[in-house]
């Protein structure tokens with residue numbers, strides 16, 4: 326892991342000629358931040374980090390790597406949580422944050438063209454300034470990029486209302502493994518002329534193509550928000566509320582669940598104090614947003630829910646951010662306690678409560694002393710199971726959690742992807758025929774297997 330693999334001198338010279346001396350990095354200190362993932366669980370040495378500044382440069386870099394048979398790991402903001410954005414076996418890391426062009430917003434179609442390296446926060450601000458909204462939103466917004474969120478089909482906190490990243494995609498520009506460029510950026514909302522490559526690349530985790538830009542659909546702004554933090558007895562009660570307000574509140578934006586152990590951890594690592602004097606069995610964060618103030622509707626709808634034990638409402642931005650902090654600071658607080666195993670699973674809403682009630686004891690039985698911390702996007706049936714305690718390479722807890730998910734009809738990845746972390750378990754929730762079809766697509770587009778090797782299918786597959 327510590328040796329920096331050497332590239333052939335001619336290849337290195339060709340990469341320097343394409344991207345420029347300053348953007349081909351092999352200095353250990355400068356390369357370090359590209360070589361370890363956000364969780365610190367995954368790291369490796371890159372042969373070199375290349376930071377192309379345009380689509381043409383990406384194409385030229387790919388062409389050099391393709392001809393020399395050199396594997397490439399694409400990287401955006403490096404906030405991915407499944408080990409797929411950092412090198413494992415001396416690959417070239419292709420840093421894409423210099424592709425940061427952001428076009429004017431077409432207010433007629435409510436679309437914008439964004440470079441792969443544009444951060445989600447910058448894109449959101451750009452849309453807001455034009456009176457529109459880019460609704461993909463996640464706690465990593467300051468670093469996560471357009472390209473990375475497309476490659477992972479990122480979900481986040483507003484999937485319930487607006488869908489995941491793929492629902493924003495009108496068109497894509499991407500570079501294939503051999504350096505050829507595919508592009509449909511005309512902004513047509515209807516276009517049935519053959520296979521839809523943008524959707525194929527969404528969620529492909531850098532294994533099929535390098536995304537260089539995208540044409541994205543924005544939505545109408547919803548400037549008025551109402552946020553409530555609720556205390557309820559358990560996950561079952563939280564689901565009962567979800568079921569009721571989903572029908573009675575039309576502008577429901579987010580519904581997030583978390584638990585006492587997570588809130589206690591957040592309070593320990595931030596300046597927050599516990600929201601309620603008596604910790605409830607489950608916390609529920611509910612947010613509505615609209616063109617008019619939705620507060621009254623939310624308060625009235627929640628008044629109809631006998632499951633609510635405690636509640637705190639916020640209508641101004643500062644208070645809302647305070648309530649969101651209990652939820653959004655989970656990830657960084659968990660990271661501050663150790664190197665977590667992060668499992669991002671989705672369950673049918675009918676088995677989610679059973680999963681939540683069972684998973685802690687299964688983990689404790691598999692690895693004594695392991696601490697599972699759960700939180701997630703309840704409205705989507707998506708729970709993040711974070712396990713502290715097991716060594717980074719100890720997969721016993723992962724195995725029992727993912728098998729439990731499969732037995733309850735769920736999926737082993739809701740939104741983070743399979744990456745390296747979950748490749749050995751792909752077969753649990755995808756059939757042999759599914760995997761064969763996916764492999765055939767991979768082989769067709771990347772016959773040399775140079776794009777993000779090991780991701781989704783595993784290294785030895």
Ligand SMILES: Cc1cc2nc3c(=O)[nH]c(=O)nc-3n(C[C@H](O)[C@H](O)[C@H](O)COP(=O)(O)OP(=O)(O)OC[C@H]3O[C@@H](n4cnc5c(N)ncnc54)[C@H](O)[C@@H]3O)c2cc1C
Pocket residue numbers: 363398399400401402403404405406409410421441462463464465468469470471472473474475476477478479480481482530531532534535536537656657740741777780
């Ligand atoms: C605090 C925190 C909160 C998070 N919350 C959420 C959440 O709510 N929902 C969610 O879905 N995720 C969440 N994530 C995970 C992460 O932010 C997303 O997976 C995000 O989409 C990654 O974007 P990125 O630019 O950082 O990509 P990276 O981490 O750099 O890469 C992610 C994957 O995409 C590939 N890739 C990157 N750029 C490109 C490109 N241009 N072309 C082709 N492939 C590329 C990489 O090879 C890798 O496989 C969170 C992460 C953190 C740290």
